[in-house]
Amino acid sequence: MPSITYRKALNDALAEEIERDENVVLMGEEVAQYNGAYKVTEGLWQRFGDKRVMDTPISEAGFIGLGIGASMLGIRPVMELMFWSFAYVAYDQIVNNASSIRYMSGGLIHCPIVIRGPANGGTNVGATHSHTPENLLANMPGLKVVCPATAYDAKGLLKTAIRDNDAVYVMENTLLYGEEWEVPEEEYLIPLGQADVKREGSDITFIAHGRAALTCLKVAELMEAEHNVSAEVVDLRSIRPLDEEAILASVRKTHRAVVVDEGKPFCGINSMVAAIIQEKAFDDLDAPVLRISSLDAPAIYSPHTEPHQLPTTQRILTKALSICG
């Protein structure tokens, strides 16, 4: 199976869906002639032309809202946000219109739009460019949120998102764009709402999404090698819908859970997951459910310090070992 980058996996997903469905159109800042700020859309404008791959002005509220309006008439826009941090200038469109139009119309209208782009800290770009808003958006009934950790997941989830008939927001990660994973050449889809057990274990469960799932895999290796602890890693992949069964099945097996999230701790995805575990698997637990998040302040710029603001292997390891007595 060939290895390709997370970026190429997304690019392949976009190309395949443009070819498959004449109503799929890509829009965003610099996605066409510039080939994408992070080169995710590289070559697509040359290949598919002006109609299918469109540069927008820097005007998120305008072009995202335009995409929502077009989707109501059956166009399937795939909108790139150069950063999900820029979603906030289009918040009324992204949150209010996209989530509510179906509901307020009593189901007469639906909104098959995809909004995608990177949502991560760790690149020393300061607080305004380092947001991870998956918890904010998953809070809104009517929206779907996915967060792929690998190239394989990125391709499969993006293709499914484009075919879905609701608004699906895809949270990517600039730190992963250049990383490679094995991706099959034949077509595949990954359903929304299906977590992936990325590592089997028996003593403790890490539940995470996006890059945090990869960090947990590293921690799990360390625990195996140095502490004789067998850790399982459940990658949520999809935040809403949420694979509650996979979470509970793992916790019932290992009896210990640590929920890791690169977002901030207040009302994080990990808060939601921890609440579900304590409510539905309380009697299976041998230890309190722990949460690990980014340190609770705006993202610091300093390249020396920012890596420590995100959940580090050391911080996760220390906390996990604290309940493995």
Add this chain to the structure above:
Amino acid sequence: MIANTDPATHMETATSRSTYADAPVNTALTSETKLAFLHQMHRIRVFEQTSLKYYQTGKMGGFLHLYSGQESVAVGQVSLLGEHDHIITAYRDHGHALAVGMSMESCMAELFGKTTGCSKGKGGSMHFFAPDKNYWGGHGIVGGQTPLGAGIAFALKYKGLTGCCLCYLGDGAVNQGAYHESLNLAALWDLPVIFVIENNGYSMGTSQKRSSAYKSSLAERAEGYDMDWDIVNGEDLFEIRAKTQTAIERAHNTSRPTLMEVFTYRYYGHSVADANTKKYRTAEEIERYKNEHDPIQLWQQYCIEEGLIDEDGVKSMVKEIREECRAAADAADEAPAPEVDDIFDDVYYEVDQESEAASKGRYFFND
């Protein structure tokens, strides 16, 4: 043109001596159609008077933003729309809904919060929808519908259809960023959208002069986007139709957008709950508009002068409409309210369809 906050300065031409009566789109009107316009405008007025009555007796919740005084705008413009022409508006949406042909029953029931409402009681007064009639709402956030309007026009163009989108907004929406972004995109991408500012002089309780910086008109701002624009006397149905037809032809033939500003007036407050004459305008001002600039009275006067109808005919027309309204209200009152379980329908398309796409994962997180 002069800078003036009083829309009446643009309303000097009474319909009966309209210079736009000779426009081809108006000379083609049959007596029957002219009377249909009168009927539609009365129907909107009486529907809202009826809804106000029930609102005041506690049959409805939320807000009620009445269109009374502005009926000619929706009726005149919608009368020109064809198969691929669409409309979207803000929260003062009852008039447009009835003008596109939504039934009084479904609109009234929506106000009553009943399952027989156009949105099954999930949208309310501000959120009427009828996509089967090319009517895309009914939007509550000021200016929030303007990018959607551009998007509808984008979709028409993308699909190669000859059509346009009439995208309504109030004069209070013209300072929202999303609106300006929409104007830019519409002009930049040659979208067949017609933005219609229904300028009733007040953004809630703040007059135009205290809200907006402008030279001669709000529509003139289109110059900055290299977009065609026009100002319209909203009390004159002929003028509305003539100028809107020009914009529609521009959209259909050249895929270029237009910004129209229609001077009109609302008799009630921003919503019926607001301070109205106690805070920001006088009762005399409202009376003057009702007496001198009411679009229904002016059109009615024209129809009578033309011999299309007489006073008795008008009386029986209105009486019939009142009966229709009463029946719609009675039906709405008797219809069932949504059940608590209904709250979870219409959130996700795939869940409602019970499709394969919705077969995995948890969607709702109730206790």
